[in-house]
Amino acid sequence: MxxxxxxxxxxxxxxxxxxxxxxxxxxxxxxxxxxxxxxxxxxxxxxxxxxxxxxxxxxxxxxxxxxxxxxxxxxxxxxxxxxxxxxxxxxxxxxxxxxxGQDVISNLVSGVFLVLDRNFNVGDFVRWNDRGGTVIGIGLRTTRVRTPNNEIVTIPNNDLSTKRVTHPYDGVRYRVEEPISVAYEANHDEIRSVLREVADEDDRILSKPAPALHVAQLDDSSVRLTIRYWVVEPAETDILATRTDYAERVVARLAKAGVAVAPASPQELSGSLTIERRSVDRS
Known part of the structure; x- marks a missing residue:
């Protein structure tokens, strides 16, 4: 009841x-x-x-x-x-x-702006706060990015919409810069010839514009140079592998041509040397 x-x-x-x-x-x-x-x-x-x-x-x-x-x-x-x-x-x-919920609302609004931004899409490689990765998803509050180390990073949408974000591989080509040091007596024309020959052998590197060589700094015992070349289709090309292959072949070809890479720096020593003569007992 x-x-x-x-x-x-x-x-x-x-x-x-x-x-x-x-x-x-x-x-x-x-x-x-x-x-x-x-x-x-x-x-x-x-x-x-x-x-x-x-x-x-x-x-x-x-x-x-x-x-x-x-x-x-x-x-x-x-x-x-x-x-x-x-x-x-x-x-x-x-x-x-x-x-x-101010932060939540801010991230929600930022997420809408990111979606409407035609220059920010899933699959893009972006750099932010000295980090980089590929965008794999844009959510209501956060954006998920996969780093080259295969880490999944969750970033608040507000950080990406209000701070600087770089798209390094958004174009049809990407310029790579590699430092190299050679001796003062090295023939720069010969080095340029080697750079172009190695670039012509790699389909990932553009021959036009041709790889360029620039003097970056004059050190005490060597000349610090900068090699610049362009990689085609950077979004689909493994930039790290391309840089490694190109650098290894350039170093090997320069060594074969007798060009010393990163020559040893001479060291100036100062001081005194004392020599003591000991008598030998021959008895």
């Missing part, structure tokens, strides 16, 4: 909660099944080869229906009268959430 009385007392509340859950799930499911897929397909047809925009549209539309379902479910369950009667409490709660 007591259980029946208790159920009777809370029947209206249970019905309202049930209506809230059913309405919330119905709105979200309808949007997720009937609205999101067609929108994603339209975006895909109009923006081919743009996974950044496709993923963002899919994510943001799902979040939209998550948020939209809440007021509809509140109205369907009849909870609106409770909320309207507690306007001060709702306003205070809204203010508290807004103050506490």
């Amino acid at each position: 007591a259980l029946e009385v208790l159920v009777e007392q809370y029947r209206s509340l249970l019905v309202s909660v049930g209506l809230f859950v059913v309405a919330y799930l119905a709105v979200y499911a309808a949007g997720r099944v009937l609205f999101v897929p067609p929108v994603v397909r339209i975006v895909h047809r109009r923006n081919e080869n743009n996974p950044t925009l496709e993923n963002a549209v899919d994510l943001y539309t799902r979040v939209f229906f998550v948020v939209l379902a809440f007021p509809i479910a509140v109205a369907a369950a009849g909870f609106g009268r409770y909320l309207s009667g507690s306007a001060i409490v709702v306003a205070a709660a809204t203010l508290a959430v807004g103050v506490a």
